[in-house]
Amino acid sequence: xxxxxxxxxxxxxxxxxxxxxxxxxxxxxxxxxxxxxxxxxxxxxxxxxxxxxxxxxxxxxxxxxxxxxxxxxxxxxxxxxxxxxxxxxxxxxxxxxxxxxxxxxxxxxxxxxxxxxxxxxxxxxxxxxxxxxxxxxxxxxxxxxxxxxxxxxxxxxxxxxxxxxxxxxxxxxxxxxxxxxxxxxxxxxxxxxxxxxxxxxxxxxxxxxxxxxxxxxxxx
Ligand SMILES: NC(=O)c1ccc[n+]([C@@H]2O[C@H](COP(=O)([O-])OP(=O)(O)OC[C@H]3O[C@@H](n4cnc5c(N)ncnc54)[C@H](OP(=O)(O)O)[C@@H]3O)[C@@H](O)[C@H]2O)c1
Numbered sequence: 001x002x003x004x005x006x007x008x009x010x011x012x013x014x015x016x017x018x019x020x021x022x023x024x025x026x027x028x029x030x031x032x033x034x035x036x037x038x039x040x041x042x043x044x045x046x047x048x049x050x051x052x053x054x055x056x057x058x059x060x061x062x063x064x065x066x067x068x069x070x071x072x073x074x075x076x077x078x079x080x081x082x083x084x085x086x087x088x089x090x091x092x093x094x095x096x097x098x099x100x101x102x103x104x105x106x107x108x109x110x111x112x113x114x115x116x117x118x119x120x121x122x123x124x125x126x127x128x129x130x131x132x133x134x135x136x137x138x139x140x141x142x143x144x145x146x147x148x149x150x151x152x153x154x155x156x157x158x159x160x161x162x163x164x165x166x167x168x169x170x171x172x173x174x175x176x177x178x179x180x181x182x183x184x185x186x187x188x189x190x191x192x193x194x195x196x197x198x199x200x201x202x203x204x205x206x207x208x209x210x211x212x213x214x215x216x217x218x219x220x
Contacts, residue, residue, distance in 0.1 A: 003070050005029040007052055007107060008077025009044075010036050012177035013124065016192035017074060018044050029070075031061060031077075052077045052103030053095075062110040069116040072199065075104035076124040080179050083140045093141035100125075100145035105152045117164040122199050123153045127171040127212065132219035150210060150220065157208025166207035170195055173213050 004021050008014040009030035018030045019042060028044035035048040047064065051057045052075075079099045081092040104123050115121070127133050129146025153169040160167060172191040176184030186194075194213035210218045 001025055001027050002072055003027045003029070003068065004072040004074065005031065005065075005070055005111070006074040006076055007031050007050070007103075009046075010034060010039050010048075012179060013172055013175055013188050013191050013195070014074075014076040015039060016188040017076065017195065018042055019189070020192050020196055029065070052107055053098045055106065058106050058110045061107075062114070065111065065114050068114060070111065070114045070119055071116065072120045072122065073108060073111055073115065074122045074124065074199075075107055076122075077103060078124065078126075078179070080139075080142045082138070082142075084138050085140075088140065093144065096141035096145040097148060100142070101148035101152065104149055105156075108156060115160075115163070115165055119165050120168065120199055120202055121156060121160065121165060122168045122170055122195070122202075123149055123156075124172055124195070125149050125153065125169050125210070127218050130210070130218055130220060153210075154208045161204055161207060164204065166202050166204050168199055168202045169208070169210040170198055171210070171212045171218060 004026050006014050006017050009018050010032035018028050021028045022042050022044050030044045031047045031050035033051050035046050039046055079096055083089055126146045128143050129150045150169055153167055157167040173186045174184045175186050175188055175191040176182050177188055198211050212218055
């Protein structure tokens with residue numbers, strides 16, 4: 001039985017990941033800002049009040065988990081707002097960078113003592129963070145935040161390799177969640193299944209690769 005922590009677990013892809021992990025018998029710690037009856041009904045350990053932008057909040061998680069070792073950390077929590085060049089909102093851009101880029105780095109850093117040798121770290125990023133794949137512009141905050149997350153993921157892959165910890169940088173696909181207003185080409189359950197498949201296949205040899213959940217390697 002693997003011990004797994006998932007951030008942003010109260011809905012969307014994070015919730016589906018917790019559902020699947022629990023169903024396969026893993027010991028799941030689901031963190032979120034505000035829990036839901038559905039999450040409680042899963043029978044996983046729920047830590048609520050966990051905001052990935054807050055040092056205080058993540059310090060509390062680290063304190064709670066002191067001495068507990070994780071096999072897998074899934075940094076899933078994220079936020080998206082739309083900014084065009086005509087309508088730049090720097091507060092919104094900053095919020096996305098704090099949540100999507102600093103958040104996963106903060107959580108991973110604070111939980112380093114909890115990652116056992118051979119553990120895995122998954123960063124749920126977006127192909128919107130790919131500079132090579134940007135064919136449509138706009139989305140300043142989201143694109144910048146996920147590009148920064150991808151850069152952090154590559155450094156984490158290098159820095160954690162000596163400890164035997166592999167890092168996956170994963171785009172989940174276009175998934176029908178609140179983030180997309182319910183639009184998408186895959187359902188959260190399918191995205192979660194594919195993401196777990198990629199995480200299963202992850203090794204130190206492939207650490208630091210940017211993948212689509214389908215298995216396709218994405219360009220930086
Ligand atoms: N859906 C897609 O097509 C798609 C595509 C590419 C990448 N992604 C990425 O996939 C991940 C999950 O997204 P989703 O589609 O499942 O979106 P979602 O349904 O909007 O869920 C986002 C999750 O992140 C949490 N969150 C946001 N800000 C947070 C914070 N400061 N601290 C802690 N939790 C926070 C939300 O919690 P609250 O309920 O508290 O807000 C929620 O649990 C994100 O990283 C997203 O960027 C999604």
